[in-house]
Amino acid sequence: xxxxxxxxxxxxxxxxxxxxxxxxxxxxxxPGIQVHSHNRGHGAAVARRVQELxxxxxRAFFAGGVGPHPLRYVIEMDRRYFLLQxxxxxxxxxxxxxxxxxxxxxxxxxxxxxxxxxxxxxxxDEPALRAVxxxxxxxxxxxxxxxxxxxxxxWVVDEMGSVTRWQQPVSNRRYxxxxxxxxxxxxxxxxxxxxxDMPMAxxxxxxxxxxxxxxxxxxxLRPEHDAGSTLPGLEVQAVGVQEGGGRVRFDLxxxxxxxxxxxxxxxxxxxxxxxxxxxxxxxxxxxxxxPVYLTDLHLPNDLDPQVYQRDIQTSQYxxxxxxxxxxxxxxxxxxx
Numbered sequence: 001x002x003x004x005x006x007x008x009x010x011x012x013x014x015x016x017x018x019x020x021x022x023x024x025x026x027x028x029x030x031p032g033i034q035v036h037s038h039n040r041g042h043g044a045a046v047a048r049r050v051q052e053l054x055x056x057x058x059r060a061f062f063a064g065g066v067g068p069h070p071l072r073y074v075i076e077m078d079r080r081y082f083l084l085q086x087x088x089x090x091x092x093x094x095x096x097x098x099x100x101x102x103x104x105x106x107x108x109x110x111x112x113x114x115x116x117x118x119x120x121x122x123x124x125d126e127p128a129l130r131a132v133x134x135x136x137x138x139x140x141x142x143x144x145x146x147x148x149x150x151x152x153x154x155w156v157v158d159e160m161g162s163v164t165r166w167q168q169p170v171s172n173r174r175y176x177x178x179x180x181x182x183x184x185x186x187x188x189x190x191x192x193x194x195x196x197d198m199p200m201a202x203x204x205x206x207x208x209x210x211x212x213x214x215x216x217x218x219x220x221l222r223p224e225h226d227a228g229s230t231l232p233g234l235e236v237q238a239v240g241v242q243e244g245g246g247r248v249r250f251d252l253x254x255x256x257x258x259x260x261x262x263x264x265x266x267x268x269x270x271x272x273x274x275x276x277x278x279x280x281x282x283x284x285x286x287x288x289x290x291p292v293y294l295t296d297l298h299l300p301n302d303l304d305p306q307v308y309q310r311d312i313q314t315s316q317y318x319x320x321x322x323x324x325x326x327x328x329x330x331x332x333x334x335x336x
Contacts, residue, residue: 010082010095014058020086024089031054061073068089068091069296070112074123075121106162107162109312113160116163127212132155132163133163135208140206141159141205143177151167158311164322238321239298250268252268269331272331297324
């Protein structure tokens with residue numbers, strides 16, 4: 001008999017972590033879990049929920065009597081989130097205080113493909129996200145979108161299972177997907193060229209629409225690709241520059257015009273916004289207000305000394321793309 005007492009911190013998650021560690025040594029023989037609560041008010045409901053939670057987590061990590069399987073299991077408690085995963089045979093967890101923090105964590109790079117599995121009581125108010133993660137597949141880049149009125153929510157699940165999410169206004173589905181698909185296809189083309197005779201297995205892009213049918217949320221494949229469609233405006237590309245251990249900064253190329261960090265410094269974004277705005281005023285009087293999209297982005301080879309350039313994940317490119325596009329569009333809107 002073994003007795004453990006948990007008195008401080010996230011006690012339930014600590015207990016679950018220790019149970020997972022003990023099961024990892026013999027996954028073929030899952031233990032029977034019995035839970036008892038002496039709370040007079042809701043004791044039976046609490047015990048039932050905890051027993052259900054432990055059973056679900058054990059089945060996820062040790063399905064088929066083997067494991068632990070590589071995955072990230074998300075539990076929600078009182079609007080806090082706990083992400084469980086194994087490192088080898090050792091379980092660990094990360095506590096996150098908000099949904100925004102959870103999504104930022106799910107977008108981080110991974111060493112290998114790790115799908116996201118949500119507990120049955122987690123993010124129940126985000127059924128579209130649950131459908132996205134259930135449809136995740138390894139060795140591919142999947143673009144998911146959900147249209148609601150004039151707004152669109154988008155998720156990209158990359159080749160390692162990292163999940164990037166954002167929302168944007170949309171007036172036309174072609175304008176929604178074409179810039180993103182063109183960006184991703186440029187990225188894939190460069191990646192395949194760098195890998196030479198070692199291409200990423202099954203590398204490709206899938207488009208899926210998240211829809212609700214008969215009360216159920218699901219992701220449906222949309223095979224049409226719009227990356228080759230023409231859009232108004234000019235090609236905007238970014239090339240990362242990193243000196244020493246400083247932050248990554250970007251030279252921007254608008255068509256044939258070059259804006260470098262060395263020349264413009266902290267005024268680079270306002271200068272690019274002014275240039276684009278002047279072109280639109282002169283050439284496209286009826287289309288001044290559409291957003292600026294990056295069509296390509298290069299990250300420096302020394303972004304991470306432990307990672308070869310060809311292994312930088314798609315989610316990292318999307319992070320810098322989002323950061324630059326937001327900065328450019330804020331500068332366009334402010335007139336600076």
